[in-house]
Amino acid sequence: MEKLINDFIEYLHNEKNTSGNTEVSYQRDLKKMAAYFEKQGIAHADEVTESDLKAYVSEMHSADFASSTISRNIASIRALFHYLFKKGVVSEDPSENLRAPRIEKKMPEILTVQEVDRLLSQPNPHTGKGIRDKAMMELLYATGMRVSELLALKTEDVNLSFGYVICHDNGKERVIPIGNVSRDMLQKYMDEARDFFVKNQRESALFTNCSGKPMSRQGFWKVLKGYAESAGIHKDITPHTLRHSFAVHMLQNGADIKSVQEMLGHSDISSTQMYLGLDTVKMRDVYMKAHPRS
Structure with a gap:
């Protein structure tokens, strides 16, 4: 089964342009499934039945896997067997009736505006x-971008004259406005600090170690963890916390949900609706009026 899984991952990479993280996740889930079936004496994909798959899902429930983990595994399994069915490797899709458990959507951890101020005042200027x-932290909070997008930024993605950055997300681009606080800090970084780290002039990454x-x-x-500690913030902070905080603070200050959706890069507005929702205005105007640090 391992070769079929590898073929499937290659198909995702070449045909579907999936991200590296998605491919790693699929491969990990499917290898666990294959290992389970091998112990059951099932070595080939065409031997797997609907009952076998349901038994595997039941095993995950028994092992107290989180609903989100089980759902992700089911999605991986369904994607694999759909691919194998289309390729004619299996005569019928045994995953067709697999259903993911209901996942209760929880409001993500966010910081208050005061906590954000404390956090962002920690670095020595x-x-x-x-x-x-x-x-880095000002830009993350100013744009709500994902940490992977922040770290993928190149120097040419930043336009300080017009106050925006170009964010790259799996082959797509989106333009996100930035406020004066973040723009001034980026200018200071580019003028005074980047050359302190970057010795190779061909290095295009905006932020380096x-x-x-x-x-x-x-x-x-x-x-981020170090500064959260020194700021006396005891919440479980991750880089995503600043993204969530950006969304909530924007909406609380009057931004409309459609503009926030565009800035976050959500393809489906339902992903943004967990934060809030209001009326519609032009994105940059909304941003300059609503972002606490604009």
């Missing part, structure tokens, strides 16, 4: 590291 860290290589997710997570 007189050191290269402090300037870089503050620029102390070695001049692109900053990693783990590296930024540690930076």
